[in-house]
Amino acid sequence: xxxxxxxxxxxxxxxxxxxxxxxxxxxxxxxxxxxxxxxxxxxxxxxxxxxxxxxxxxxxxxxxxxxxxxxxxxxxxxxxxxxxxxxxxxxxxxxxxxxxxxxxxxxxxxxxxxxxxxxxxxxxxxxxxxxxxxxxxxxxxxxxxxxxxxxxxxxxxxxxxxxxxxxxxxxxxxxxxxxxxxxxxxxxxxxxxxxxxxxxxxxxxxxxxxxxxxxxxxxxxxxxxxxxxxxxxxxxxxxxxxxxxxxxxxxxxxxxxxxxxxxxxxxxxxxxxxxxxxxxxxxxxxxxxxxxxxxxxxxxxxxxxxxxxxxxxxxxxxxxxxxxxxxxxxxxxxxxxxxxxxxxxxxxxxxxxxxxxxxxxxxxxxxxxxxxxxxxxxxxxxxxxxxxxxxxxxxxxxxxxxxxxxxxxxxxxxxxxxxxxxxxxxxxxxxxxxxxxxxxxxxxxxxxxxxxxxxxxxxxxxxxxxxxxxxxxxxxxxxxxxxxxxxxxxxxxxxxxxxxxxxxxxxxxxxxxxxxxxxxxxxxxxxxxxxxxxxxxxxxxxxxxxxxxxxxxxxxxxxxxxxxxxxxxxxxxxxxxxxxxxxxxxxxxxxxxxxx
Numbered sequence: 001x002x003x004x005x006x007x008x009x010x011x012x013x014x015x016x017x018x019x020x021x022x023x024x025x026x027x028x029x030x031x032x033x034x035x036x037x038x039x040x041x042x043x044x045x046x047x048x049x050x051x052x053x054x055x056x057x058x059x060x061x062x063x064x065x066x067x068x069x070x071x072x073x074x075x076x077x078x079x080x081x082x083x084x085x086x087x088x089x090x091x092x093x094x095x096x097x098x099x100x101x102x103x104x105x106x107x108x109x110x111x112x113x114x115x116x117x118x119x120x121x122x123x124x125x126x127x128x129x130x131x132x133x134x135x136x137x138x139x140x141x142x143x144x145x146x147x148x149x150x151x152x153x154x155x156x157x158x159x160x161x162x163x164x165x166x167x168x169x170x171x172x173x174x175x176x177x178x179x180x181x182x183x184x185x186x187x188x189x190x191x192x193x194x195x196x197x198x199x200x201x202x203x204x205x206x207x208x209x210x211x212x213x214x215x216x217x218x219x220x221x222x223x224x225x226x227x228x229x230x231x232x233x234x235x236x237x238x239x240x241x242x243x244x245x246x247x248x249x250x251x252x253x254x255x256x257x258x259x260x261x262x263x264x265x266x267x268x269x270x271x272x273x274x275x276x277x278x279x280x281x282x283x284x285x286x287x288x289x290x291x292x293x294x295x296x297x298x299x300x301x302x303x304x305x306x307x308x309x310x311x312x313x314x315x316x317x318x319x320x321x322x323x324x325x326x327x328x329x330x331x332x333x334x335x336x337x338x339x340x341x342x343x344x345x346x347x348x349x350x351x352x353x354x355x356x357x358x359x360x361x362x363x364x365x366x367x368x369x370x371x372x373x374x375x376x377x378x379x380x381x382x383x384x385x386x387x388x389x390x391x392x393x394x395x396x397x398x399x400x401x402x403x404x405x406x407x408x409x410x411x412x413x414x415x416x417x418x419x420x421x422x423x424x425x426x427x428x429x430x431x432x433x434x435x436x437x438x439x440x441x442x443x444x445x446x447x448x449x450x451x452x453x454x455x456x457x458x459x460x461x462x463x464x465x466x467x468x469x470x471x472x473x474x475x476x477x478x479x480x481x482x483x484x485x486x487x488x489x490x491x492x493x494x495x496x497x498x499x500x501x502x503x504x505x506x507x508x509x510x511x512x513x514x515x516x517x518x519x520x521x522x523x524x525x526x527x528x529x530x531x532x533x534x535x536x537x538x539x540x541x542x543x544x545x546x547x548x549x550x551x552x553x554x555x556x557x558x559x560x561x562x563x564x565x566x567x568x569x570x571x572x573x574x575x576x577x578x579x580x581x582x583x584x585x586x587x588x589x590x591x592x593x594x595x596x
Contacts, residue, residue: 029112030091032194033084036231036541038548039195041223043080045102047073050216052209056180059206059214071127072207072217074563076518078103078505079552080223082110085540091194098122099506101131101203102221108133108148109187109199109223115140118148124511128154128207129175133183140189144197148185152203154178157511167453171511179217181205197225232544239551240580246558247577248286251279254570256294261568264305273305274312275570277319282574284319285581290326299323303336309362310347310372313340314379321382329386341383341390344376357404358397370445373402374461374524377468384472395472396480399487402445402466406490407454410442415496418536433536440489440496444509454497455509457517460524463494464584467531491532498525499538504546518563522546523575530584543582550576 033039049069050062078100088095092113098104108120115137122131135150156175159168187199200222207215229235255262255276262279264272280298288295299319307313320329320337329337349359349368359368360376377398384390418435426433444454445462470487478484501508507521528534529542536542553561553576562572578584 028092029115029189029191030194031082031084031087031110031112032091033082033087033228034230036084036536036544037233038081038083038229038231038544040226040229040548041080041082042226043077043221043223045077045219045221047217047219049218053214053216054212056206056208056214059216062216064216064218066215068217069215073102073219074100076553076561076563078106079549081548081552082106083545083548085545097501097503097506097508098125099503099511101125101128101219103505104131104133105185105201105203105219105221106199106223108183109185109201110196112189112196118150123160124157124171125154126171126511127175128179129156129172130154130158131179135183144189144191146187146189148183148187150183152179152181152183152205154180154205163453164451174512177208177210179205179207181217193228195225195228199223231541236544236547240547243551243554244286244577244580247554247560247573247580248283248288248558250558251282251286251570251573251577252288252292252294255279255283255298259570261570264307271309271312273302273307274309274315275568276302276305277312277315278574279570281315281319281322281583282577284322284326285583286577303333307340308343308347310344310360310379311362311375313344313347314375314382316340317344317379317382317386321385324386334386334388337383337386338388341379341388344379344383345391345394347376354397355391355393356397357401358394359401360398367448368401369448370402370405370458370462370465371447373398374465374468377465377472381468381472384475390472390476392476395469395476396478396483399466399469399473399483402462402469403486403490405445405448405450406443406462406493407446407450407452408443409493410444410497410500412439412441413496413500414438415440415492415499416538417495417499417532417534419533420535423535435536438492440492442497442500443490443493444497444501445494446510453510453512455513456498456501456503456507457513457521457524459494459497459509460521460528463491463498463528464524464531466491466494467528471531494528495532495534495537498528499540502538502540502542504542504549516563517567519550519560519567519572519575519579522550522579526579526582527584530582546579550580 047068048064049066050059050064051066053059053062086094086096093111094107098107104122117136120133125131131154133150133152135148137148138146140146155178156172157168159165181204184202188197190197203219205217207217209215262272262276283295302316307316317340347361347363348354349361349366350364351366352359360372361367380390380394415438416435418433422433444459446452446454447458466487507513507516507518525542555561559569560573560576
């Protein structure tokens, strides 16, 4: 055989192998969801537990007649939706942060790539720790049904990379000593439509809670297909508008009834007036008419309040600024707002010179945090829009502090984001919208210090605060180009971190915060994106994905549930309405129907 003939045969063989591989690849089942669309399901879930037992064997045989400890599952289940951007690139499996056992079950049931032997590893799933599930799927029958049987193990979280050993030790204190058990799943796959149309899961665990303390925990979750939805379709927009009205209506009732948590009580971090101001702000963005008697009386009461903490002062300034867009601010209102501003400027850390570093605290004292820095700057910007007199150095000094406390780089990434104009220009075409593109470092924000682990709500709060500081500096005609460039770089770095860690199902980042302040995380996400005009971040429609989560969290009475027991229902409802109403968007506040 000649060399030329052999080469020809190899080319033919290679071509045939390529065709065979392509044919086999084409047969692989993948999800088929409209771009940036979603699949909606109905769900039934339950969780039961035994009473504590002294041995693993006794716990495994124990009846489910005990009470499930609240820390095992967030009180709010993740929404029964699958958004197309939650899938990995091959559209065959879910990827992204998991902060709930029920979401781990969803990830396993929705994994179409592992069709025989299957394995799922979830790190730092509080309070279980590092969780591994493994087992096998049966072959699909003619109706696309198959079953999974396997086991689940959990152990205290391990240290990751070069992180401080104290981080893993801190998380371990929040976790059980270990867990073992069985996992059973049934699912029905419609290959022609590229969908999992239903699944039922049962996880039966024995959890080691301490020395000679074991408990049986059984978690069940059943999902059934409702519909496949296009991105921000008419149904979504209709639901959002009604959710805003119902949520604001519930808030109005709380103000009308003068609930106790809206009243000031002397003591540390009370926030009564702050919650009243937040409620009034929510009503203004929630289609409550400007002449509504509850709204008017609420502002009259707010103007009489004695307010002394930074959170309440800043929120009061936000509310009065929003009210000013509805009606002229009279002399009394302006005098009160100016007093609030002066008090806010006293609520700072005195250890540094405020003309150089402006660090906000609840009241005057030696501490600071990123959340209060955001609120402080929200108050300053509201005062600036009201044309009150501010120190020339305030915005720059507040920005310098934020630059000092942004966390250290976790690497770099390409940052992609689309503004609303780019998305609008691409409507009706086949090509994706143009996008802003650049290289940025992955740098988030922690609660206080840059050595702490960053997480979503604080990163979005820090980015929002930088954007507010930048706006304030430009309005004061600051010409410190070097500082503005540093701010721009820090904003890009923050958005790069948010894009790399994006999830609206949990508060992403540090696992300890996964189910804490979830509604606040979405509220801060809305703010930082709208302040910059970000419609899509790393290809994710943050508003649509967050919106479907919130719609599933609304109670029949209009209120919105939080994920954690520590979240007051009023707070989570206000944050949800302000997110859905895009309260940080530029332009006048609407007083009636809108196309949102």
